[in-house]
Amino acid sequence: MITIDQLVKRRGSRTVLDNVGFTARPGRVTAFLGPNGAGKSSTLRILLGLDRADDGHALFDGRPYRTLPDPLRTVGSMLEGSGAHRSRTARNHLAWVARSNGIPRRRVAEVLAEVGLAADARVRVAKYSLGMGQRLGIAAALLGEPQILVLDEPVNGLDPEGIRWIRRLLRDHADAGGTVLLSSHLMTEVADVADDLVVIANGRIVTTGTVTEVTSGYADLEEAFFALTGVTR
Template sequence: MLTIDCLTKRHGSRTVISDVTFQALPGRVTGFLGPNGAGKSSTLRVLLGLDRPAAGSALVDGQLYRNLRDPLRTVGSMLDGSGAHPSRTARNHLAWVARSNGIPPHRVNAVLEQVSLEDAGRTRVGKFSLGMGQRLGIATALLGEPRALVLDEPVNGLDPEGIRWIRGLLRGHADAGGTVLLSSHLMSEVAEIADDLVVITGGRIVKAGPVAEVTAGYATLEDAFFGLTGGAAGQDR
């Protein structure tokens, strides 16, 4: 379970998220939606131990991320693409991540095959297309066979086949009892697989709950999104 409780984060004198509270539950895909600048990335960075909050907490199975004994076996994440150095090959990137986290070497081949990069394992990441970089980021998230997945814009750069593949992957993970927290601005993709929605704008949660509850009174998820957020825009943080 991923639990965000009364979370507040400031950048200098500016409050970027304020009193944010929601949960992502096992066996369900939770879509985290909001316009650019809403606070999605800031929330995920605190959850994954990359930033410290001014107040509140973000917990993985009741613990701070930095206190997890085996973090990559507990939660797999992807923020800002693959996170791999462009001079490394895909295989080398995955191998050092596995080695540094006590993950068996055989998992490298397993995840390369799972994300359809087995033929590109010896290619330097700098030569990857955007979609291939996304697949490598997802492979890294899957490396420790985690119970929870936290992914920021995972379909960015994927072709239609890749989008169908990521839908099946995330749905299958949740159906097997795992937790999925999916941040995206692509409402049609979120609508295809999400069980629950969390809508954030201006650093505050405006609606959270099962999809049917959040979209009640609106013809589509897109209508609900713009109705709840007012169509705000900006640079996501």
């Protein structure tokens, strides 16, 4: 389980996160929705140990990320694309990531095939499209066969087939008992895969619940999103 407990983050006089709290449970896909600048990435950076909160906690099964003994075997994550150096090939990038966590090298070929990059494994990342870079980031997240996936805007740059593919991957992972937390500002791309929704605006959680609960009283998720966040169409 992922537990976000009353996170507070300030930058100067501005409060970026104001008592943000929610959970993401095993066997469920939890979509973390909000407009750009709402606080989604700041929350995930604290969760993954890349930033510090001024107050509150962000835990994986009761433990901060930095205390996990084999982090990539517990949590697979992607923030802001693949993170690969543009001069590296996909294969070399993943091989380095695997070595850093004691993951068998065979997993490199396996995840490249799983995300549809096997034919481009020896191509330098500089030549990748945005969608290919997203697939490489997801491949890195899958390397350690983790139970928990944390993905920031995973559908960015993906074509319609790529969006269908990521939906299937996330659904299959949750159905197998895994925990999935994905952030997005694109409501329609997550509506068909999410079980639970967490909506954030201006650094505050405005609602949580199942898709049915959050959209109750609205025509669809898009209408609910605009109404709850105050974003104009």
